[in-house]
Amino acid sequence: MELLGGLSVETFLSEYWQKKPLLVRQAVPGFAGLVSAEGMNELACRDDAISRLVKVEQGAWQLEQGPFDGRRLKKLQKGEWSLLVSNLNHFMPEAAELFYRFSFIPYARLDDLMVSYAPQGGTVGPHFDSYDVFLLQAGGRKRWQVSAQQDNTLIEGAPLKILQHFTPEQEWVLEPGDMLYLPPRYAHNGVALEPGMTYSIGFRAPSAQELATQFLAFLQDQLELDGMYADPDLQTQKQPALLGEAMVDRVEAMLSGIRWGRGDIKAFLGHYLSEPKAHVLFDPPEDELSVKQFAKRVASDGVVLDLKTQMLHCDDQFFCNGESVTATDDEAALLAELANARHLTARMVQGPLLDLMYEWFEYGYLHLGTDPLPAG
Ligand code: SIN
Numbered sequence: 014m015e016l017l018g019g020l021s022v023e024t025f026l027s028e029y030w031q032k033k034p035l036l037v038r039q040a041v042p043g044f045a046g047l048v049s050a051e052g053m054n055e056l057a058c059r060d061d062a063i064s065r066l067v068k069v070e071q072g073a074w075q076l077e078q079g080p081f082d083g084r085r086l087k088k089l090q091k092g093e094w095s096l097l098v099s100n101l102n103h104f105m106p107e108a109a110e111l112f113y114r115f116s117f118i119p120y121a122r123l124d125d126l127m128v129s130y131a132p133q134g135g136t137v138g139p140h141f142d143s144y145d146v147f148l149l150q151a152g153g154r155k156r157w158q159v160s161a162q163q164d165n166t167l168i169e170g171a172p173l174k175i176l177q178h179f180t181p182e183q184e185w186v187l188e189p190g191d192m193l194y195l196p197p198r199y200a201h202n203g204v205a206l207e208p209g210m211t212y213s214i215g216f217r218a219p220s221a222q223e224l225a226t227q228f229l230a231f232l233q234d235q236l237e238l239d240g241m242y243a244d245p246d247l248q249t250q251k252q253p254a255l256l257g258e259a260m261v262d263r264v265e266a267m268l269s270g271i272r273w274g275r276g277d278i279k280a281f282l283g284h285y286l287s288e289p290k291a292h293v294l295f296d297p298p299e300d301e302l303s304v305k306q307f308a309k310r311v312a313s314d315g316v317v318l319d320l321k322t323q324m325l326h327c328d329d330q331f332f333c334n335g336e337s338v339t340a341t342d343d344e345a346a347l348l349a350e351l352a353n354a355r356h357l358t359a360r361m362v363q364g365p366l367l368d369l370m371y372e373w374f375e376y377g378y379l380h381l382g383t384d385p386l387p388a389g
């Protein structure tokens with residue numbers, strides 16, 4: 014596979030993924046990037062994009078969150094700073110195309126394509142990420158130093174996580190098109206040798222605590238327990254303030270009605286992993302279409318998922334942006350194609366599936382034709 018420098022996905026997964034770094038020279042030959050520095054500035058001014066500016070001033074780390082004022086960004090010139098914009102794949106079809114070239118890792122694990130711009134000397138400092146990352150270089154060269162060090166002590170009081178003691182073990186200068194894979198918690202430090210950009214393909218790995226919290230919230234929404242506390246056999250007790258054993262027994266029996274199975278875990282994962290992040294909003298279509306008109310257009314133009322849509326499936330359940338539907342066998346084949354390929358070529362769609370797609374069209378989850386951006 015070109016992206017992995019000729020390494021097979023199987024070898025990458027068994028030998029490198031979550032295990033050790035991999036440097037791929039010319040993963041994307043001569044990669045020139047997808048967005049100019051001005052384009053990045055424009056994105057960093059949008060309130061639907063997550064952007065950050067990292068600076069070092071007189072040895073002190075500073076972090077500012079976007080959206081930024083364009084004039085201010087233009088004034089930034091020399092110096093140690095980096096501008097970062099997350100989810101480029103939500104804004105540019107070309108970025109989504111690059112992002113989904115990494116779909117040898119399941120969509121449920123793919124998180125975001127972030128881009129950073131740094132002038133010469135720009136850096137976000139030595140740090141580790143909790144997630145796997147592919148760092149693809151565009152534009153000027155960048156020197157990456159990495160370390161398997163166990164000392165994760167951070168600089169106290171810094172507004173972002175910077176390692177206090179970074180002991181580089183290996184270093185490479187990445188040219189445009191070169192890519193470095195790092196497993197989670199692998200210390201790294203990138204310094205721009207020339208003005209340039211780094212495209213980071215990041216992954217999602219929720220903590221056990223986060224999964225448990227979210228699962229319990231999901232379960233709470235599903236739960237329907239009958240009955241009320243009752244004690245027709247109440248006995249006298251000397252201490253009225255005492256929570257009696259009989260009461261604890263009764264409540265224990267009532268709560269034992271809280272149960273979950275594999276089906277609940279599947280449904281939870283589908284909802285949780287397809288739920289849009291808080292800043293993600295969808296735009297309804299500009300042109301109003303009746304269901305009939307929509308059906309005709311689907312049959313001639315097909316449909317494509319919006320860049321921000323996350324669609325996953327499991328058994329006969331299909332999850333789209335935090336919502337779910339149960340599909341019949343016929344519907345499942347079409348929906349699975351839509352979920353995996355992220356588009357459906359011209360197709361007659363009828364019945365409940367047509368209603369569902371029309372609903373998703375009206376929400377802005379999908380569009381007619383092949384352009385995964387809302388019209389206008
Ligand atoms: C960068 O693009 O310079 C930082 C990306 C990272 O370290 O994860």
Ligand code: CO
Binds near residue numbers: 140141146201
């Ligand atoms: Co990092």
